[in-house]
Amino acid sequence: MTKNILIVYASNSGSTFLVGEIIAKTLSEKYKVDLKKASDTSADDLEKYDVIILGSPSWSVLGKEAFPQETMLAFMERCVDRKFLDKQCAAFGCGDSAYTLFCGAVNQLERFIMQIKGRKIMESLRIDAYYFKLKENEELAKQWAGELLKKIV
Numbered sequence: 001m002t003k004n005i006l007i008v009y010a011s012n013s014g015s016t017f018l019v020g021e022i023i024a025k026t027l028s029e030k031y032k033v034d035l036k037k038a039s040d041t042s043a044d045d046l047e048k049y050d051v052i053i054l055g056s057p058s059w060s061v062l063g064k065e066a067f068p069q070e071t072m073l074a075f076m077e078r079c080v081d082r083k084f085l086d087k088q089c090a091a092f093g094c095g096d097s098a099y100t101l102f103c104g105a106v107n108q109l110e111r112f113i114m115q116i117k118g119r120k121i122m123e124s125l126r127i128d129a130y131y132f133k134l135k136e137n138e139e140l141a142k143q144w145a146g147e148l149l150k151k152i153v
Helices: 015-027 043-047 070-079 104-115 130-151
Strands: 004-009 032-037 051-061 064-068 088-095 125-128
Touching (some): 004 015, 004 070, 015 032, 015 051, 015 088, 015 125, 015 130, 043 070, 051 070, 051 104, 064 070, 070 104, 088 104, 125 130
Parallel strands (some): 004 032, 051 088, 088 125
Antiparallel strands (some): 051 064
C-alpha cells in the first residue's frame, strides 16, 4: 500500500523549506509526498495522510527563545484538540548551536506529536547553521530522510 506523506513546515530564512524539499525529494522515491506551509495547513488536512513530518526553525517568541516559528505555533494551536492515533510522525528543525537551547523548537514539535497522540517513528533531525555548512547540512538531511524511508511501515 502506498503511503501518503505530508511535510508541514514553517520557515523564516528559507532553510527549513529547503530541508523540507530535500526530505520530500528523498521520500518521493517511494511515496506520494506533499510539502505544505504551516499557514496553509488545517487539522483536517492531517486526516488525509499516513505520515506527518513537521519542520520549524527555532525562534524567539514573546522574549523566550526556542519556540517554533509563529505560523507553526498557529498550526499547532489549530490541531491541539485533535488526536491522530494512527499517524506515523517525525520532526526536523533548523537552528544555531550558539543559542542556549539549540533547535528547541524541535523539542516542542516532539511534545506536540505526543499531545496529538501521533507515533514518533525516529529521532528528530536538528540542523545547525544551515547556510554556513550548506553541503554538510544538505547531506545530513538526505541521510535522515533515507533513514526515515526505512522506518515508514
